[in-house]
Amino acid sequence: MIPISLIESTAQTLMDKAAIEIPQDYLDGLKAAAATEDGDLSSFVLKAMLDNYEAAKEDRRAMCGDTGVPRWFVKLGNDARIEGGFVALEAALRRATAHATASVPLRPNRVHPLWRTDHNNNVGIGAPEIEYGFEPEGEWIDLITVHKGGLFGTDYRMLFPSDGIEGIKRFYLDSLVAFGKRGLACQPAIIGIGLGGSKDTCMVLGKRASILRTVGSRNADPKIAAMEDEFKELGNSIGMGAMGFVGKNMVIDCNIEVGYCHTGGMQMSVHAFCLSSRRAVARLFPDGRVEHRTDPDWFTPYQRRETVEWDPVQEAAE
Amino acid sequence: MKIREVILSTTPTAEAVADLRLGDIVYLDGLIYTAREGVYMRALEQKANIPMELPSQSAANFHCSPAAVIREDGSFDLGAVTATASFRFAKWLPEWIAKTGARLIIGKGGMSSKDYKEYFVPNGAVYLSTVGYGTGALLGRGVETVEAVHWHEELGIAQAMWVIRARRMGPFIVASNLDGECLFERENAKIAENLDRVYEGTKPAVLKRYGETDDRSDEVIG
DSSP, X not given: OBOHHHHHHHHHHHHHHHHHOOOHHHHHHHHXXXXXXXXXXXXXXXXHHHHHHHHHHHHTOOSSSSOOEEEEEEEEEXXXXXXXXXXXXXXXXHHHHHHHHHHTXXXXXXXXXXXXXXXXXXXXXXBSOEEEEEESSOSOEEEEEEEEOOSSSOEEEEEOGGGHHHHHHHHHHHHHHHHHGGGTTOSSEEEEEEEESOHHHHHHHHXXXXXXXXXXXXXXXXHHHHHHHHHHHHHTTSSBOGGGOBOSOSEEEEEEEEEOOOTTOEEEEEEEEOSSOOEEEEEEOTTSOEEEESOOOOOOTTTTOOSSSOOHHHHHHO | OOOOEEEEESSOXXXXXXXXXXXXXXXXEEEEEEOOHHHHIIIIISOOXXXXXXXXXXXXXXXXXXXXXXXXXXXXXXXXXXXXXXXXXXXXXXXXXXXXXXXXXXXXXXXXXXXXXXXXXXXXXXXXXXXXXXXXXXXXXXXXXXXXXESHHHHOTTTSXXXXXXXXXEEEEEOBOTTOOBHHHHHHHHHHHHXXXXXXXXXXXXXXXXXXXXXXXXXXXX
């Protein structure tokens, strides 16, 4: 049984870490980009960003004034048990979100879409989102918080098999160029692409590809992994950099996730996780241990399973 | 090209504004106020009295909501400061600039050169962009004090009018000048020259969308 007090206190720590500490994988990616950048203005911007991450950590202040829309992903081992059950878990995550909004502080971004009511705590109808995943074994739970920016860099399009790879590339470039102009997408970013599923699940796949995978990770399917390399390269050949200035770096990495779709369609979504790629993760065990990390490790073989029954031996052999 | 750095007052002289060049890096000294849709609607549409002397106290309007909290004792805790995209405020800005004498509009993404020529230049105003746009911690360091928060009960913390005292607050990038030129449009034009080559090997979607244009030199705002 995992104590609810441990869940709440860990969740508060995660909110703080996500807002303040840039994950190492993204930082390494941005440093590598800064080393290759030769546009005057875009180089200046990347250097300022690197200074900014240092300032945030030194001062323990949020790295960006737009602290995004905090949300939660919870992954549970199949044998995990939570004190008070899932209703208690969700209440703990909502309390941690509200508490951290005042204590970090975060910007109270969440408002009612029509009445613009602001509870000043990032909690409201459907906020923060809490999504779940499961793994076949384990008594642990993973708490993952992501504070993604909310407005630009995401798009969806219903493509068809006849659009092919040429159509996928076209929509990818369209999204990068349109949202990259004037830097609205706050690039260079981790770009996530969702392919397949239905409209809603396609958006979920692409979003998770951008926020729940790390820089340098590759899809387990070698042909998709090759596409990820090719698309990263393609995005960085546009000639656009940070803030939409002339430059070489739009894409710190490109992650692609797929889901089976209707035989007549090829849904596609594109998502940009911004310069403030805020995510923090902790694994909680029943004995009270807490292990912090920044890799959500969401897309396990189980999450990408293709068969009716889960058979890890068969999956490994494929 | 060497990047030039400028220290600028938030009540700048006309000469100081005229001297700014596209791409200059600016650090600000003095009072800055935040105003976005909430403040504009309240001041311009509902005709509420603006609770500051403008432009004598400040001619710098920041499109921003800080990551901040008002404590129970009425004091403030302000951590990070980042701009929000300005193009959404074009509806109110002509009247706002004319009414308040704002000379420095600070935000994200800039406006169009048409906006600059129509109502920035005649009022002696220029646009400063934040950098990155995520340098919230650096900008937060440039905030010496929060002098006041107006209308937070009416508008909420995110939309309230925050009055902050800046000391060497920056960096900002000069994104328009008094000729009405636009830094982002200049960069977009350079990038557009390369786009046909990048798009080789792609093809338009078989199913079109209403209103879709294939012209990649189009601006997305304005």
